[in-house]
Amino acid sequence: METITDTINAVTWHMACYVDDIPEDGGGCAFISGKQIAIFNFSRRGEWYATDNQCPHRQQMAISRGMIGSQGEEPKVACPFHKKTFSLQTGQCLNDDEYRINTFPVMVKENRVYIGL
Amino acid sequence: MKAVSNTRIVVVGNGMVGYKFCEKLLSKKKDGQDFTITVFGEEPRAAYDRVHLSEFFAGKTADDLSMAGIDWYAENGIRLFLSDPVVDIDREEKLVRSHHGHIVYYDYLVMATGSGAFVPSIPGVEKDGVFVYRTIEDLELIQSYAKKARRGAVIGGGLLGLEAAKALLDLGLEEAHVVEFAPRLMPRQIDDAGSRMLQSQLESLGLHIHLSKSTQEIKGDDCIEGMQFADNTFLEVDMLVISAGIRPRDEVAKIAGLETHPRGGIVVNNQLQTSDPFIFAIGECALAHHMIYGLIAPGYEMADVVATMLTGGEKEFLPYDMSTKLKLIGTDVASFGDPFVEEPACRTIRYENKAKGIYKRINVSTDGKTLLGGILVGEAEQYNMLLQTCKNKTILPPDSEDLILGSRGGEEAGAGVMSLPDDALICSCEAVTKGMICHEVGENGHQTVDALKKCCKAGTGCGGCIPMVKDLITGVLKEKGVYVRNVVCEHFDYSRQELMDLVKMNGLKTYGAVLDHHGKGDGCEICKPVVASVLASLWNENILEKDRAVVQDSNDRYLANIQKGGTYSVVPRIPGGEITPEKLIVIGQVAQKYGLYTKITGGQRIDLFGAHLGDLPDIWEELIDAGFESGHAYGKSLRTVKSCVGSTWCRFGVQDSVSFAIEVEDRYKGLRSPHKLKSAVSGCVRECAEAQSKDFGIIATDKGWNLFVCGNGGAKPQHAQLLASDVDKETCLRLIDRFLMFYIKTADPLTRTATWLNKMEGGMNYLKAVVVDDVLGIAEELERDMQNLIDVYKCEWREVVESPELRKRFTHFVNTPIKDPSITFAEMREQKKATEWA
Ligand SMILES: Cc1cc2nc3c(=O)[nH]c(=O)nc-3n(C[C@H](O)[C@H](O)[C@H](O)COP(=O)(O)OP(=O)(O)OC[C@H]3O[C@@H](n4cnc5c(N)ncnc54)[C@H](O)[C@@H]3O)c2cc1C
Ligand code: SF4
Ligand code: SF4
Numbered sequence: 001m002e003t004i005t006d007t008i009n010a011v012t013w014h015m016a017c018y019v020d021d022i023p024e025d026g027g028g029c030a031f032i033s034g035k036q037i038a039i040f041n042f043s044r045r046g047e048w049y050a051t052d053n054q055c056p057h058r059q060q061m062a063i064s065r066g067m068i069g070s071q072g073e074e075p076k077v078a079c080p081f082h083k084k085t086f087s088l089q090t091g092q093c094l095n096d097d098e099y100r101i102n103t104f105p106v107m108v109k110e111n112r113v114y115i116g117l
Numbered sequence: 118m119k120a121v122s123n124t125r126i127v128v129v130g131n132g133m134v135g136y137k138f139c140e141k142l143l144s145k146k147k148d149g150q151d152f153t154i155t156v157f158g159e160e161p162r163a164a165y166d167r168v169h170l171s172e173f174f175a176g177k178t179a180d181d182l183s184m185a186g187i188d189w190y191a192e193n194g195i196r197l198f199l200s201d202p203v204v205d206i207d208r209e210e211k212l213v214r215s216h217h218g219h220i221v222y223y224d225y226l227v228m229a230t231g232s233g234a235f236v237p238s239i240p241g242v243e244k245d246g247v248f249v250y251r252t253i254e255d256l257e258l259i260q261s262y263a264k265k266a267r268r269g270a271v272i273g274g275g276l277l278g279l280e281a282a283k284a285l286l287d288l289g290l291e292e293a294h295v296v297e298f299a300p301r302l303m304p305r306q307i308d309d310a311g312s313r314m315l316q317s318q319l320e321s322l323g324l325h326i327h328l329s330k331s332t333q334e335i336k337g338d339d340c341i342e343g344m345q346f347a348d349n350t351f352l353e354v355d356m357l358v359i360s361a362g363i364r365p366r367d368e369v370a371k372i373a374g375l376e377t378h379p380r381g382g383i384v385v386n387n388q389l390q391t392s393d394p395f396i397f398a399i400g401e402c403a404l405a406h407h408m409i410y411g412l413i414a415p416g417y418e419m420a421d422v423v424a425t426m427l428t429g430g431e432k433e434f435l436p437y438d439m440s441t442k443l444k445l446i447g448t449d450v451a452s453f454g455d456p457f458v459e460e461p462a463c464r465t466i467r468y469e470n471k472a473k474g475i476y477k478r479i480n481v482s483t484d485g486k487t488l489l490g491g492i493l494v495g496e497a498e499q500y501n502m503l504l505q506t507c508k509n510k511t512i513l514p515p516d517s518e519d520l521i522l523g524s525r526g527g528e529e530a531g532a533g534v535m536s537l538p539d540d541a542l543i544c545s546c547e548a549v550t551k552g553m554i555c556h557e558v559g560e561n562g563h564q565t566v567d568a569l570k571k572c573c574k575a576g577t578g579c580g581g582c583i584p585m586v587k588d589l590i591t592g593v594l595k596e597k598g599v600y601v602r603n604v605v606c607e608h609f610d611y612s613r614q615e616l617m618d619l620v621k622m623n624g625l626k627t628y629g630a631v632l633d634h635h636g637k638g639d640g641c642e643i644c645k646p647v648v649a650s651v652l653a654s655l656w657n658e659n660i661l662e663k664d665r666a667v668v669q670d671s672n673d674r675y676l677a678n679i680q681k682g683g684t685y686s687v688v689p690r691i692p693g694g695e696i697t698p699e700k701l702i703v704i705g706q707v708a709q710k711y712g713l714y715t716k717i718t719g720g721q722r723i724d725l726f727g728a729h730l731g732d733l734p735d736i737w738e739e740l741i742d743a744g745f746e747s748g749h750a751y752g753k754s755l756r757t758v759k760s761c762v763g764s765t766w767c768r769f770g771v772q773d774s775v776s777f778a779i780e781v782e783d784r785y786k787g788l789r790s791p792h793k794l795k796s797a798v799s800g801c802v803r804e805c806a807e808a809q810s811k812d813f814g815i816i817a818t819d820k821g822w823n824l825f826v827c828g829n830g831g832a833k834p835q836h837a838q839l840l841a842s843d844v845d846k847e848t849c850l851r852l853i854d855r856f857l858m859f860y861i862k863t864a865d866p867l868t869r870t871a872t873w874l875n876k877m878e879g880g881m882n883y884l885k886a887v888v889v890d891d892v893l894g895i896a897e898e899l900e901r902d903m904q905n906l907i908d909v910y911k912c913e914w915r916e917v918v919e920s921p922e923l924r925k926r927f928t929h930f931v932n933t934p935i936k937d938p939s940i941t942f943a944e945m946r947e948q949k950k951a952t953e954w955a
């Protein structure tokens with residue numbers, strides 16, 4: 001798998017997929033160094049996001065299959081299992097203070113999507 | 118009482134009240150005050166919601182019940198020792214010693230040790246198969262023992278005993294018995310007549326009830342085999358739950374020389390101080406005003422009193438109202454105020470309806486002005502209102518029987534609660550008043566139950582006040598002149614019906630277009646499926662094409678039902694439940710090939726579970742080749758049309774129900790609606806297909822068919838009502854066309870036909886007038902719209918299988934063809950099942 005190391009910001013960019021692998025205003029899951037990462041193409045806002053694919057509520061590998069949207073200005077994703085919603089920016093669960101997921105930086109270059117881990 | 122800076126506080130017991138005390142202490146803490154809090158808990162888990170313990174059997178996990186995670190204690194600087202009871206208090210040195218040998222000094226000690234189950238000394242109680250009902254561990258033991266038991270009994274016909282007995286039934290025991298010493302059930306809460314009504318209700322649920330029985334011995338070798346009663350009768354049982362009352366946990370307090378009551382309980386004064394002023398006792402271990410308060414609301418109030426005092430405030434614990442509303446036992450029971458006062462000390466009004474299993478009694482003061490107390494069995498909707506009326510000594514209307522019969526003037530919902538005084542306690546668990554809630558709704562814009570739970574904790578305790586909280590929200594908004602409409606969500610300021618009209622008028626076909634034209638923001642998981650359903654109901658185009666795939670709900674997104682663990686289930690359509698041997702074989706072969714668990718569904722078809730996302734298109738390709746179509750089990754759409762075998766084979770049948778069922782199912786397959794639709798056709802009045810529990814059901818008569826609508830099985834069963842009788846097939850289908858289309862156009866999202874009808878002004882008469890008599894003059898349009906949908910029907914799975922573009926989306930990973938490695942299965946009865954929730 002293709003990677004780019006950015007020593008200044010201390011991230012390694014992993015090539016995850018091509019832009020059209022992820023549906024517009026939807027998500028997909030990439031397998032990167034043994035980790036499941038959910039990637040979202042929020043084309044309505046012209047933004048990309050990446051988070052854990054695992055929902056902390058019942059440990060289901062499903063966040064990438066959730067619907068995305070907004071709450072006020074905050075972009076969010078809803079787990080398809082029990083509809084816990086998470087901020088795509090901070091990973092904080094918006095309808096249950098107890099949960100949080102990790103978020104990762106995304107870089108799109110020449111039709112490729114890279115995730116920083 | 119003045120708090121010194123950095124006060125060391127030790128809490129003994131991490132139950133609901135002990136936890137609440139910590140929470141309250143932290144939130145009341147003022148600047149400059151500093152507490153070092155140490156909590157000892159005897160149970161292996163941090164505090165959890167004991168009140169809803171029985172929900173553990175309904176699938177809630179220990180996590181769901183937990184009051185706060187371990188992290189919460191750490192984040193708030195609380196030292197928490199679990200599985201480590203305090204065994205000794207040295208009041209001279211002001212220190213406690215724990216079982217594991219920890220020694221902690223205190224400035225103030227708070228005893229919150231709760232109660233244990235009281236186990237009477239019947240010979241044989243130590244045998245295997247005898248349990249109490251108090252902790253999660255108890256329930257785990259009961260659950261695993263119940264797997265091999267057939268008959269169970271509960272000693273104790275009080276509040277907890279009945280809850281436990283219902284739980285035994287829910288655990289699948291064939292017989293569940295309640296054995297009560299007193300001559301009636303719930304002797305402390307309700308009167309004779311109420312008990313009798315409750316008993317017949319519980320018996321109809323399948324409980325066996327034995328009154329005036331005293332258990333003499335528990336028989337059996339190592340395990341319980343039966344119960345011997347004093348009247349020489351015997352009951353064979355494989356397991357027993359003892360729920361004969363509670364026993365305050367005062368043993369440590371007693372050893373430390375604190376004053377305790379001979380019948381149990383740590384004696385406290387109005388400040389909840391024990392005989393040692395540096396030691397408090399709260400919750401179910403404390404004996405205040407000469408009694409143990411065995412309910413959660415007074416326990417929380419005690420926690421509040423001590424937290425207030427330790428943070429420098431002043432507060433007393435006053436005698437507390439012991440009203441109860443029971444849950445979980447399958448029928449409503451409530452009592453409040455003084456339920457037992459008799460004439461001439463009061464005027465009593467009773468209402469009894471044996472057919473419906475309802476008994477109500479209220480006790481009104483002799484001058485008719487105030488409500489003293491009462492009992493509700495079988496229907497307790499008015500409980501909250503009555504409780505408030507009673508507590509606040511509200512002056513009663515002249516016709517006080519209206520209080521239990523319901524006003525016959527058609528008063529609007531919400532008007533009742535708004536007449537309460539501002540200081541009326543609405544949520545007694547968290548001490549939230551009407552004034553506080555109205556303020557949060559009106560001034561701070563917290564207009565949903567969830568928002569209120571967050572900002573003032575209303576409704577987070579036992580949850581009994583939530584209906585009232587909802588009424589208050591509606592009431593406040595109405596007063597402010599806000600027209601309360603069921604708008605979809607923050608992105609669409611329209612009801613579903615309004616939105617549907619707009620989308621139709623403007624011919625919009627994608628979610629993006631609908632959002633651009635009629636919404637704002639970026640959408641969310643609420644409006645996306647609503648719009649998706651509206652689009653499908655209007656145009657019936659493939660739900661995964663254009664931008665529609667990503668706005669479908671979890672199941673529709675992959676045309677399959679997502680199951681525990683992240684696999685999917687597959688349900689091919691089997692119209693009317695009729696299937697050829699050849700097709701049955703194909704299903705078997707597919708299941709074998711892809712390793713699927715197979716089960717016959719309640720709707721006469723076959724469900725294949727455990728399919729990997731990536732396998733779905735291949736599975737469907739094989740099924741479609743064999744002539745199957747999508748069963749739409751994943752959609753809010755027509756599910757099955759069940760049928761009995763009818764006149765072709767059955768000696769009673771008067772019409773061919775199977776043929777008609779197949780015709781009906783083929784006609785409406787793929788029809789998307791606000792919620793799922795179920796139907797059935799029976800071949801005669803014996804009704805073997807259970808058509809009267811369906812959204813629309815058809816029953817054969819000598820002359821034709823009777824059409825019933827708006828029935829429901831599921832969580833809230835409701836009988837369907839007759840829409841038309843003795844009609845021929847064509848008329849029957851025409852009426853169904855109209856009925857379904859009218860429902861699709863006017864119902865709120867996720868509203869089944871039964872609820873839709875219940876909310877409809879004019880009810881069944883109005884529905885009949887629209888559908889049968891066409892008073893609105895829309896019948897033709899409804900029929901035309903339905904015909905359009907039927908004409909464009911295509912099997913959506915076939916379209917996916919045939920389109921490489923759509924097929925491509927059915928993979929777990931976008932960058933590798935491997936399947937989700939986190940999916941695991943367990944084995945059961947030679948098939949597989951999903952592994953339990955982690
Ligand atoms: C099945 C069930 C249903 C109920 N339903 C309702 C209802 O509908 N409404 C209602 O109002 N109430 C209900 N109750 C009662 C309610 O749960 C109790 O009133 C409440 O839990 C009391 O809280 P507590 O903190 O005082 O005691 P508990 O919750 O019992 O907590 C006390 C804790 O202290 C621990 N402990 C004891 N001794 C020590 C020691 N020496 N050192 C350390 N820890 C110790 C115990 O192990 C326990 O964990 C129900 C109870 C049960 C069991
Ligand atoms: S409903 Fe009537 S026709 Fe159908 S199986 Fe039952 S008895 Fe026979
Ligand atoms: S199939 Fe229905 S009734 Fe059974 S567990 Fe699932 S939701 Fe509950």
Ligand code: FES
Nearest residue numbers: 055057058079082
């Ligand atoms: S598993 Fe995600 S919300 Fe339950």
